[in-house]
Amino acid sequence: MESLRFVLPQSEIPTHWYNVAADLPSPPLPPLGPDGKPATPEQMGVIFPMAILEQEMSTERWIPIPQEVREIYRLWRPSPLVRAARLEAMLGTPAKIYYKYEGVSPAGSHKPNTAVPQAYYNRQAGIRRIATETGAGQWGCSLALACQMFGIEARVYMVKVSYEQKPYRRSMMRAWGAEIFASPSAMTQTGREALARDPDHPGSLGLAISEAVEEAASRADTNYALGSVLNHVILHQTIIGQEAKKQFEMADDWPDVVFAPCGGGSSFGGMAFPFFADNAAGGRNGKPVRLVAVEPASCPSLTRGKYAYDYGDSSGFTPMMKMFTLGHDFTPPGIHAGGLRYHGASPLVSQLYREGLIEAVAVPQLATFEAGVTFARAEGVIPAPESCHAIRAAIDEALRCKQTGEPRTLLFNLTGHGHFDMSSYDRYFAGELEDFEYPREAIEESLRHLPDFA
Amino acid sequence: MESLRFVLPQSEIPTHWYNVAADLPSPPLPPLGPDGKPATPEQMGVIFPMAILEQEMSTERWIPIPQEVREIYRLWRPSPLVRAARLEAMLGTPAKIYYKYEGVSPAGSHKPNTAVPQAYYNRQAGIRRIATETGAGQWGCSLALACQMFGIEARVYMVKVSYEQKPYRRSMMRAWGAEIFASPSAMTQTGREALARDPDHPGSLGLAISEAVEEAASRADTNYALGSVLNHVILHQTIIGQEAKKQFEMADDWPDVVFAPCGGGSSFGGMAFPFFADNAAGGRNGKPVRLVAVEPASCPSLTRGKYAYDYGDSSGFTPMMKMFTLGHDFTPPGIHAGGLRYHGASPLVSQLYREGLIEAVAVPQLATFEAGVTFARAEGVIPAPESCHAIRAAIDEALRCKQTGEPRTLLFNLTGHGHFDMSSYDRYFAGELEDFEYPREAIEESLRHLPDFA
Numbered sequence: 001m002e003s004l005r006f007v008l009p010q011s012e013i014p015t016h017w018y019n020v021a022a023d024l025p026s027p028p029l030p031p032l033g034p035d036g037k038p039a040t041p042e043q044m045g046v047i048f049p050m051a052i053l054e055q056e057m058s059t060e061r062w063i064p065i066p067q068e069v070r071e072i073y074r075l076w077r078p079s080p081l082v083r084a085a086r087l088e089a090m091l092g093t094p095a096k097i098y099y100k101y102e103g104v105s106p107a108g109s110h111k112p113n114t115a116v117p118q119a120y121y122n123r124q125a126g127i128r129r130i131a132t133e134t135g136a137g138q139w140g141c142s143l144a145l146a147c148q149m150f151g152i153e154a155r156v157y158m159v160k161v162s163y164e165q166k167p168y169r170r171s172m173m174r175a176w177g178a179e180i181f182a183s184p185s186a187m188t189q190t191g192r193e194a195l196a197r198d199p200d201h202p203g204s205l206g207l208a209i210s211e212a213v214e215e216a217a218s219r220a221d222t223n224y225a226l227g228s229v230l231n232h233v234i235l236h237q238t239i240i241g242q243e244a245k246k247q248f249e250m251a252d253d254w255p256d257v258v259f260a261p262c263g264g265g266s267s268f269g270g271m272a273f274p275f276f277a278d279n280a281a282g283g284r285n286g287k288p289v290r291l292v293a294v295e296p297a298s299c300p301s302l303t304r305g306k307y308a309y310d311y312g313d314s315s316g317f318t319p320m321m322k323m324f325t326l327g328h329d330f331t332p333p334g335i336h337a338g339g340l341r342y343h344g345a346s347p348l349v350s351q352l353y354r355e356g357l358i359e360a361v362a363v364p365q366l367a368t369f370e371a372g373v374t375f376a377r378a379e380g381v382i383p384a385p386e387s388c389h390a391i392r393a394a395i396d397e398a399l400r401c402k403q404t405g406e407p408r409t410l411l412f413n414l415t416g417h418g419h420f421d422m423s424s425y426d427r428y429f430a431g432e433l434e435d436f437e438y439p440r441e442a443i444e445e446s447l448r449h450l451p452d453f454a
Numbered sequence: 455m456e457s458l459r460f461v462l463p464q465s466e467i468p469t470h471w472y473n474v475a476a477d478l479p480s481p482p483l484p485p486l487g488p489d490g491k492p493a494t495p496e497q498m499g500v501i502f503p504m505a506i507l508e509q510e511m512s513t514e515r516w517i518p519i520p521q522e523v524r525e526i527y528r529l530w531r532p533s534p535l536v537r538a539a540r541l542e543a544m545l546g547t548p549a550k551i552y553y554k555y556e557g558v559s560p561a562g563s564h565k566p567n568t569a570v571p572q573a574y575y576n577r578q579a580g581i582r583r584i585a586t587e588t589g590a591g592q593w594g595c596s597l598a599l600a601c602q603m604f605g606i607e608a609r610v611y612m613v614k615v616s617y618e619q620k621p622y623r624r625s626m627m628r629a630w631g632a633e634i635f636a637s638p639s640a641m642t643q644t645g646r647e648a649l650a651r652d653p654d655h656p657g658s659l660g661l662a663i664s665e666a667v668e669e670a671a672s673r674a675d676t677n678y679a680l681g682s683v684l685n686h687v688i689l690h691q692t693i694i695g696q697e698a699k700k701q702f703e704m705a706d707d708w709p710d711v712v713f714a715p716c717g718g719g720s721s722f723g724g725m726a727f728p729f730f731a732d733n734a735a736g737g738r739n740g741k742p743v744r745l746v747a748v749e750p751a752s753c754p755s756l757t758r759g760k761y762a763y764d765y766g767d768s769s770g771f772t773p774m775m776k777m778f779t780l781g782h783d784f785t786p787p788g789i790h791a792g793g794l795r796y797h798g799a800s801p802l803v804s805q806l807y808r809e810g811l812i813e814a815v816a817v818p819q820l821a822t823f824e825a826g827v828t829f830a831r832a833e834g835v836i837p838a839p840e841s842c843h844a845i846r847a848a849i850d851e852a853l854r855c856k857q858t859g860e861p862r863t864l865l866f867n868l869t870g871h872g873h874f875d876m877s878s879y880d881r882y883f884a885g886e887l888e889d890f891e892y893p894r895e896a897i898e899e900s901l902r903h904l905p906d907f908a
Contacts, residue, residue, distance in 0.1 A: 001521070003464040004528050010457040067455070074458050075540075075834045086529075086603075104558065106834030108873070148831050149540075168876035174883055175830045376629045377602050380529045380560030419562070419873040422622035429628055 004085055006247040008078040013070055018238040020273040020348055021231065022061035023280040025355055028231070028347060031319035032309060036453040039319040047216040047224035049125035052118065055232040061277075063235060065117070072116045072149050076105045077239070081247035087378040088398070095401035096253065097394060099414040100244045100271065101381070107172075109384065109416030110267050111142035111227055114236035118225045119146035129153040129222040131215040133183065133208030136162055136339065137169025137420065138384075139227035144178035154178035155222075157185065157211045160203035169420055183208040190214050205341075206314030213317060228264025229312060229321075229346045237270025244411065245274055253409055255289055257397055260413035261389040262293035262302065262360070263339065265346030271413040272358060273348075279357070291358040293349060294393040296368070298436045299332040301325060301345045302353050302360035306447050308454040310344060320451055323350040327446030333436050337424040338365055338385035343446075363392045364435040369428040371395050372418070384416035385424050458539055460701040462532040467524055472692040474727040474802055475685065476515035477734040479809055482685070482801060485773035486763060490907040493773040501670040501678035503579035506572065509686040515731075517689060519571070526570045526603050530559045531693070535701035541832040542852070549855035550707065551848060553868040554698045554725065555835070561626075563838065563870030564721050565596035565681055568690035572679045573600035583607040583676040585669040587637065587662030590616055590793065591623025591874065592838075593681035598632035608632035609676075611639060611665045614657035623874055637662040644668050659795075660768030667771060682718025683766060683775075683800045691724025698865065699728055707863055709743055711851055714867035715843040716747035716756065716814065717793065719800030725867040726812065727802075733811070745812040747803060748843040750822070752890045753786040755779060755799045756807050756814035758897055763907045764798055774905055777804040781900030787890050791878040792819055792839035797900075817846045818889040823882040825849050826872070838870035839878050 021028050030038035041053045048056075055063060065073075084097040102110035122130055130152055134140025140156040147154035156178050163170060163182040173180050181187055183203045184194035188211045194201050201207075216224035226233060241258075248254050258275055260268040272291040279288035295302055301324045310325040312318035325344035332341050345353070352358045372388035374395065375381070383391060390412040401408050418425065427433050475482050484492035495507045502510075509517060519527075538551040556564035576584055584606055588594025594610040601608035610632050617624060617636040627634050635641055637657045638648035642665040648655045655661075670678035680687060695712075702708050712729055714722040726745040733742035749756055755778045764779040766772035779798035786795050799807070806812045826842035828849065829835070837845060844866040855862050872879065881887050 001465065001467070001524055001528065005464055007461045007463075009461075010459055011455065013455070070455055074455065106830075106836065145834060149834075167880065168873075171876040171880045171883065172836060172873075175827055175836050175879055177831060373629055376560075377631060380599060380603075382560065382626060382629050419622075422625040425629055426621065426625045429625065 004083045006081040006250045008243060008246055008250070010074050010078070012246055013073055013077050014065065014239050014242045016062040016064050017235045018242060018274050018277055019058055019061055019063055019235055020269070020276060021059045023277055024351060027059065028351060029322040031321050032453055033319055047213060049121045049127060049223060051121040051124065052232050055235055056230060066120060069117045069120050073239070078243045079104050081244055081251070083251070084379050087375060090374070090378045091395065091398050091402065093398040093402040094405060094407040095398040096407065096409045097398055098255065098409070098411045100240060100411065101414045102240060103381065103384070103414060103417035107138070107141040107145050108419060109138050109142065110237060110240060110270060111139050112145055113239055113270065114227065114233045114266065115142040115146035115225070116149065117236050119143070119150045119152055122223050123150040123152055127152065127221060127223045129155060129219070130225050131155045131157070131212040131222055132225045133157045133205060133212045135159050135205050137166050137173070138416065140178070140180070141169055141172050142227065143225055144173040144176040147178065148176045155215065156180045157183040157208040159183055159205055159208050160201065166420065183211050185211060187211065188214045204314065209313045210315050210317055228266040228342065229344070231348055233266045234269035234273065234346055234348055237266045238273050240270040240413065241272060241274030244271065254285060255411035256408040257290040257292060258411045259292045259294055259390040259393045261340060261386045261415060262295045262345060262349065263386065264342045265349035267413050267415045268293045269346060269349055276352065276357065292393060293353070293358060293360040294389040295360060295362050296332070296336060296338055296340050296389060297362040297364045298336040298438065299326070299341055300362040301343065303362045304443055305344070307350060307354050308450055310450055310454060314343070316451070320453055321347045323347045324353065326443055327449050329449055330446040335434050335436055336365060337427055337433055338368055338388065340386055340389065361393055363389055365433055366435050368392045369425065369433065381414065382418045383414055384418045385421050387415045458537045460535040460704045462697060462700055462704070464528050464532070466700055467527055467531050468519065468693050468696045470516040470518050471689045472696060472728050472731055473512055473515055473517055473689055474723070474730060475513045477731055478805060481513065482805060483776040485775050486907055487773055501667060503575045503581060503677060505575040505578065506686050509689055510684060520574060523571045523574050527693070532697045533558050535698055535705070537705070538833050541829060544828070544832045545849065545852050545856065547852040547856040548859060548861040549852040550861065550863045551852055552709065552863070552865045554694060554865065555868045556694065557835065557838070557868060557871035561592070561595040561599050562873060563592050563596065564691060564694060564724060565593050566599055567693055567724065568681065568687045568720065569596040569600035569679070570603065571690050573597070573604045573606055576677050577604040577606055581606065581675060581677045583609060583673070584679050585609045585611070585666040585676055586679045587611045587659060587666045589613050589659050591620050591627070592870070594632070594634070595623055595626050596681065597679055598627040598630040601632065602630045609669065610634045611637040611662040613637055613659055613662050614655065620874065637665050639665060641665065642668045658768065663767045664769050664771055682720040682796065685802055687720045688723035688727065688800055688802055691720045692727050694724040694867065695726060695728030698725065708739060709865035710862040711744040711746060712865045713746045713748055713844040713847045715794060715840045715869060716749045716799060716803065717840065718796045719803035721867050721869045722747045723800060723803055730806070730811065746847060747807070747812060747814040748847040749814060749816050750786070750790060750792055750794050750843060751816040751818045752790040752892065753780070753795055754816040755797065757816045759798070760901050761804060761808050762904055764904055768797070770905070774907055775801045777801045778807065780897055781903050783903055784900040789888050789890055790819060791881055791887055792822055792842065794840055794843065815847055817843055819887055820889050822846045823879065823887065835868065836872040837868055838872045839875050841869045
C-alpha cells in the first residue's frame with residue numbers, strides 16, 4: 001500500500017530558520033518612527049527583547065533555532081506532508097496535490113511555531129509576562145500555550161465581541177493558564193477611555209493591540225508579542241517550508257506550484273520562502289517553483305492595495321512599515337467570516353510581490369467554504385476558514401490541469417483545523433454568507449488616510 | 455535530540471485485527487433473545503450485514519483488514535505513540551510515561567477505527583443508508599465521516615438536548631454530508647409517540663437508539679451501526695494496541711502497565727487486548743503487562759456492577775448480553791460531565807475482568823479534570839474528558855513510582871482531543887462540577903430491574 005503521509009523523524013526537525021532577507025534583490029526597507037526616521041532598536045526594545053529585534057533586522061541567511069525551542073517543537077513537529085489522493089480522484093485531475101498539515105499543533109494552527117520562540121527569547125531576557133491581543137482566539141491560544149511551556153504569565157486582550165461569542169477559545173487559553181480580558185478592559189488607560197465613551201463598546205483588534213502594547217510599555221517585566229506581519233514572525237514560520245522540502249525528497253517529488261493563505265503573511269512566508277531560496281539560486285530543477293499568496297476578495301491587500309508606508313495597527317501607534325496596504329483603517333465587511341482580516345501584507349511578502357518574485361490571487365468567500373467542504377469530504381480533515389483560501393486556489397489549479405492535461409505537482413499550506421470555526425461553517429450552510437468585493441472608491445477612500453510618510 | 459514521537463510508516467498499518475475471543479480461557483457467552491435463547495444471526499441480520507455478524511461471533515485469532523479499509527485508515531494512521539517527557543519531569547517521577555494519541559483522526563477520537571469498517575461492510579452488502587444515534591456527537595461524527603468515504607447516506611438521531619447544546623458537532627456531521635435529526639423526531643413511530651407524550655421531550659440515548667434501530671429494521675436498504683460494546687467494534691479497535699506494540703519496539707521499550715478509559719469498552723479493549731495476547735502466551739518478557747480499565751466513579755459498571763445478562767439499551771429492545779452492569783435503566787447523575795455514561799461494560803471486557811485477567815479502577819470526576827489540565831500544561835494537547843480518566847490513573851501510578859522509586863513504563867490511551875468538550879472544562883474551571891458516588895442502595899435498586907434471564 002502506497003504511503004500518503006510523509007512524516008520526518010524528529011531528528012530531522014530543522015536546526016535553523018531561513019531568513020529571506022539574505023536573498024532579496026534589494027535590502028528590506030526599515031520601519032519608520034513617528035518622525036519619519038527609521039525606528040531604532042531602543043524605541044522598539046520597550047516591548048520586544050533584543051534577541052527578537054536582532055532577528056527582525058537581520059540579513060543573515062540562516063539563524064539557529066535554540067535547542068529549548070526545538071524541544072518544544074518536538075511536541076508536535078515535524079508536521080506531516082500528505083498526498084491528497086482522494087481529492088485528486090474526486091476532481092479527476094492529472095495534478096498531484098499535497099498538503100502540509102499544521103493543524104497538528106496543540107493550538108490547532110501554525111501560530112505556535114512563532115509563539116514558542118517568542119516566549120523563549122522573552123524568558124531568556126528575564127521577562128515574566130507577555131501581553132498580547134487576540135481576535136477569534138487562534139493567536140491568543142498559541143501564545144498561552146507557549147508561555148505555559150516557559151513559565152511566563154500570558155495576558156490576552158480578547159476583542160469583547162469574540163470574548164462573548166467564542167467562549168471555547170477562551171477556555172482553551174485558560175486550560176493553558178493564561179489570563180484573558182475582554183477588550184476594552186478596565187486594565188489600561190486606553191480601555192478605560194473607550195469604556196467611558198461607550199460602556200457597551202464591542203471592542204476591535206486595533207483597540208486590543210493598543211491595550212496590550214500599553215501594558216507592555218508601562219511595565220518593565222512585561223513585553224508584547226505579535227503573531228504575524230513582522231520579519232521575525234515569518235522567520236520562525238520558515239520551519240514549515242523547510243520541513244516540506246525534506247518531505248518532498250522523501251516522496252521523491254517536487255512541487256511546481258505552492259499555495260498558502262495570506263493575511264498578515266506568516267503562513268505564506270513560512271511555507272513559500274524556503275522554496276524561494278531555491279528560486280533565488282536558479283531553481284532546483286532548473287526552473288522556479290511558482291509561489292502563490294491567496295487572499296480574500298473582501299480584504300485584498302496584495303491584489304488591490306497600494307505599496308506604501310502605513311501603520312501596522314488601526315490606531316497608528318506602531319511604527320510605519322512599507323507594505324501593500326488597504327489603509328490602516330480599512331475594515332473588511334461583517335459578512336466576511338473567513339479570517340485574514342488584516343489591512344496590509346507583511347513587508348517581506350510585499351517586497352517580493354512588488355518585485356514580481358511571487359504571485360497573488362484573491363478568492364471570493366463562498367468559493368473558499370465550498371472548497372473546504374469538498375476537501376473535508378475527500379480527505380477527512382475539516383479545514384480552518386483561512387486554510388480554505390489556499391485549498392480553493394489549489395483546486396482551481398488542479399481543475400486547470402484537468403483541462404490542459406498537465407500533471408503538475410501542487411502543494412498547499414493547510415494552516416489549521418476548523419474545530420473552533422464551526423460557527424462560520426454553520427453560517428455558510430445556512431446561506432448567511434455572501435461574496436463581497438469592495439468598490440474601487442471604498443478602497444481609494446481608506447487609502448486617503450495613509451500617513452504623511454507613505 | 456532524542457525522539458519523543460514514534461511514528462510508524464504507513465506500510466506498517468496492521469493487516470489484521472486481533473480477536474481476543476481466540477485467547478479467552480472459556481468461550482464467550484452468546485447474546486440472548488427475548489425468549490432467553492441465543493440470538494440468531496438471522497434475527498440480528500435485520501440491522502447488521504452478515505460480514506459484521508460473522509466477526510461478532512468469530513473465534514478466529516486474526517481477521518484480515520480489507521484493503522479498502524486500510525486505504526481510509528491511511529488518512530490518519532498509524533497514530534503516534536508519544537513519550538510524555540515533560541509530564542514525567544513535572545511529576546518528578548522515575549516512571550516513563552507514553553501515550554498513544556487517537557485524537558489525530560479527522561473526527562478527533564478513536565471512533566473512526568470502527569466506523570470505517572462498519573461503513574465498508576455495509577456498502578459491500580449493498581446497504582445505502584446507515585442509521586445511528588449519538589449523544590454528545592463523537593460517534594455520530596465518526597460514522598458521518600466513514601459513510602462519506604464509502605458513499606453511504608448517514609442518518610444520525612442526536613439526543614435533542616445535545617442537538618441544541620452542541621451545535622458544532624452537528625455542523626461537523628453536516629460538513630461530512632450526514633443528515634441529523636433531533637431525537638425524539640417525527641421520523642419514527644417511537645419518536646412520534648414520545649413527542650405525543652411530551653412535545654418538549656429532551657431526548658435520551660435510549661430513545662435515540664430506538665429510533666435508529668426502528669428505521670434500520672423497517673427499511674431493507676438501511677442498517678444500524680453501534681460505536682462500542684459489541685465484539686466486532688472492539689475487534690476493529692485492536693489496531694490501536696497492535697500499532698502501539700510495534701511503536702514500543704521502535705522505542706526499544708515495553709510497558710509494565712497499560713491504562714485506558716472504559717465506558718462501553720472499545721477504547722480499553724482496542725488498546726489492551728493486543729497486549730493481553732502476549733499475556734495469554736506467557737508474557738513477552740516472561741511477565742504479564744498489567745491492563746487497567748479506568749471508569750468514572752459515578753458510572754462504575756466494572757467495579758460496582760453485577761456480572762449478569764442485561765439489555766444493551768435502556769429500553770430493553772436489544773438482545774441481552776452477559777456483562778458487568780449497573781442495570782439497563784441506570785443513569786449517571788447530571789453533574790457527571792466526563793462521558794463514559796454507559797450502564798454496562800462490553801461482554802469481552804467483562805469476561806476478562808470476571809476471570810481476573812485485567813484490572814479496573816474507578817476515579818472521581820474532579821480528579822480527572824485536574825489530570826487533564828496538568829497534562830495539557832505539560833504536553834500541550836487538551837484531552838477529551840473520557841481520556842482524562844486514563845491520564846488520572848497513569849499519573850496516580852507515576853506518583854506511586856515516585857514514592858517507591860520504581861522506574862515503571864506506563865502507557866495510556868489518549869482516545870481523543872477535547873476541542874468539542876470545552877464547555878465541560880468551563881464547568882470545571884467555574885467550580886460547577888462535583889464528585890458523586892452512588893450510594894450502594896441506588897445501585898441495588900437499578901439492579902432489581904435486570905431481565906428475567908440475568
